[in-house]
Amino acid sequence: MNWEYSLSGLLVGLLVGITGVGGGSLMTPLLVFLFGFKPSVAVGTDLLFAAITKTVGVGVHHTKHSSVDWKVVTWLAVGSIPFAIATLLVLKHLMDIGKEVTGAITFTLGVALLLTAVSLLVRSLLIRRAGKVDVPKDQENDLEVIGRFHKLQIPATILTGAVLGVLVTLSSVGAGALGTVALLFLYPKMKTVKIVGTDLAHAIPLTAVAGFGHWTLGNVDFVLLGSLLIGSFPGIWVGSHISAKIPERYLRPTLATILLLIGVKFVLA
Template identity: 40%
Template sequence: MGIDFPLAAGSFFVAIVVGLTGMGGGALMTPMMMLFFNVPPLAAVSSDLVASAVMKPVGGAVHMRQGTVNLRLVGWLCAGSVPAAFCGVLVARAFGDGEQIQQTIKYALGVALLLAVAGLVAKAWLSRREGEVSTDLGEIVVRPFPTLLVGIIGGLVVGISSVGSGSLIIVALLVLYPALKANQLVGTDLVQAVPLVVSAALGHLLFGDFQLDVTTSLLVGSIPGVYLGARVSAWAPGGIIRALLAVVLLASALKLLGVGNAATLWILAGAVAAAAAGWSLLRDRGRAEVGVAGELGEGPQAAGGGVEAGVSSRRPR
């Protein structure tokens, strides 16, 4: 069993991004193996899931100690995601053997990455409200059926493509529970991802195309990378990291879906330009709202005609 050092180096840098953002493990690691190291799609998915099953418990244990995990949410998510993830492996195998299943998984992964990009955009928009909706974990009202449905869909996607345990499910939690803080979302998602990824990894060990040398190379690079990324995340600008992650995910999705190089560059340029315009518009709107609030604050003083407080406005007779 030999270690592929270029693959280990690539997984190291991907793991740094994961540690910085809390997202992008399967969404970046699997496409990297397929696009740059010519690992077959099913083998890439299987090896990435087995490696994630080793790494996920570390992050989950940290959040459990910090008290940023809603265990009721974890329970409802796992009730749907754990069996669905195992079934997702069987669904992937049912698509066919050989080239057919490889192409199917590649396209499924491309679609999943596009959903992850949309999720990052939604997360950036919803995070603007984070200061307004800060709620303790004990006050969150769990919605069982929608949460169970999120677990089922996320588990199926993870079982088929290895994408979803962070990039997709955390976005669904943002929509269902906007009152959760960012660290609570990440902590809850990490803990529920442990049995989810273990279930999917078990399915791929039994029915997939697990390769021990590929998984070992991933672990050699990703374990120190995740640790370093988590340490740096305390001061790194999260907005810039999420923007870079979105660009990488979009480029990977387009390549997996068979889009040509020239078209990919044009789409990326258009997406970056649209994002910059949208960010500028939101910033100008925020400044305008601050200006209106300032004018309203000055209104009572202006209505007083410039007369100082405590001085009668009546002239002496």
């Protein structure tokens, strides 16, 4: 185990607990810029890291809050899982024929970070708008009622899942922040706590499949993974307990600005 990696896991876990932003948008750039890992290894390791940490979170949401809409999770997965597998197969093919994939991963990582930064800025607005809508309790699970596109709600959800599948597999970014904003847009009448729980539940199979695929491609560093996990769990716990004491109106714009700058650096690399 490496204490520097564990300390990084602690700091990222702290920020995740405070802001609720997915660890991928914070962890992957840190691994690339601070520790010099190849983007492919940073992405692959972070995907398995996300799958493990998010499993703990969804247990809380499902058992204590009953805040997972499993129908939405299913339709998202119908789009995301096949496209994640297809993306992995494309990466494997490119590696087999000797093509360099680092550039594609780096560029996609930059785009995903830029989208995440924008999502941080619009998330509060979407939540405020959703908070004004009241849905009868017996209709809370009717996708056509709570969805923006009504009869086209299922195809729209599958398409959203497909886009997330490609982005997450290539960058490890998007399963958290982008997924939440996408659900807020798709389901403006769904309760916010259910949005978060549903996004978390969908992120587990997606990051697990993508992470396992990167493992088979040799893109996972297990010493790094173990060190990050040791640091991240106490960090998330502490961060979640102090989050209410830090003004969100200052924290989120600051974090969004940082992610914008990092995203631009990746895109222009």
